[in-house]
Amino acid sequence: MADRSKINHEFPPFTYEVERGKMRELVQAIGDDNPIFLDKEAAIKEGYKDIPAFPTFATVPMNWSNTLLSIISDLKINFAMVLHGEEGYEYLQEIYPGDVLTGKIRVVSIDEKAGKSGSMDLVKLETMYTNQRNEPVLKANALIVERK
């Protein structure tokens, strides 16, 4: 049962340094051979400063900073019953290797919904990422579903 008192709560910011190797690992795990995500020269030729982050890269800082797990436990959600309902990104600027991201997560809403196999809690999280120059680079919206 997600903790309703946390609606509108903003968690303490977390930071994550964007590593070139980790960017490549994600692209290779997905199996994309697009050279802009693998080859700095190809990326520069296409008008980027360096290899840009893959469209779904924001999942990496969220998980590798252990942020998601701590938030799920703060919200008193049973991790074993969690499903990912939705994910959405707004790209404000490219993210490049060496960038230091700061993420601020806010609980937008927690609602209950009747599903096919019982009721569920729907938890909406919004994360705003800024870089080392304090420029907003990406906004992420996640919907986490807790089956009960």
Add this chain to the structure above:
Amino acid sequence: MAKELYFQDINVKDQMPVLVKGPVKHMQLVRYAGASGDFNPLHVDPEVGKAVGIGGQIAHGMLVMGFVGQALAGWIPKKYLRKFSVRFVGMTRLNEVVTVTGKVTDKKQESGNNIIRGEVFARDQKEELLIAGSFEAHLPEKK
């Protein structure tokens, strides 16, 4: 690699090149877990999915969103992509083949931007929907 794309070159109903991925194997889920940092046992431990009543191991939703991201960035240069959102509709199981499709649904000029919007889908080999999503891109104009 996505070819350069101009606002004049793309129209409502234009289709994204179809991308077929998979079959999804256990090893890919292990690799994706390590890359993304999502070690939820549902995705990497064949026994856990059975235990929590979802009928066995499932792929990370974010891996399948990654397939859609690959198709999208292979069509529209990443630098023009402004929004990309998905709903995870169905679970992707081992050995499934995932087909990604999409099309332009809207094209307009608004506050100095050349905006295209579209929808994207990922389906398994039984045509069951895994992901339904949308995107927005701002394209340059041919001078």
